[in-house]
Amino acid sequence: MQCPKCQAGMEVVRFEDTEVDRCIRCGGLWFDRLEYEGVKPRTGSEAIDTGPTWQASMHNEQGKVFCPVDGILMVGLMDPAQPHIRVEACPVCHGTFFDAGEFTDFKESTIKELLKRQRRARTP
């Protein structure tokens, strides 16, 4: 598989029972079929996100990104709660691509959001 952003090779990294492809150059992470949803809540999964984060914002400027699996134009997804994170998703195979650092960011923010929600639920 080739990185959809910089066309470098991808290496397979493993977190518990899930295999994730990581770009050897930009450190972007590729998850098959929404697998990130299963990996994200697990403790320590940010360990697979080791890429150079300074490249991430640069890559966000890239206009068109094509799915490395089927060549379909991917769509940029933005979480309204975390507008600095832009994830590319394939509308056909539902693969998702995170730039280096975005997965960690996504995890952290979500945990923070959860804490905030819990705190809110406790106060009358």
Ligand SMILES: [Zn+2]
């Ligand atoms: Zn890359």
Ligand SMILES: [Zn+2]
């Ligand atoms: Zn695809």
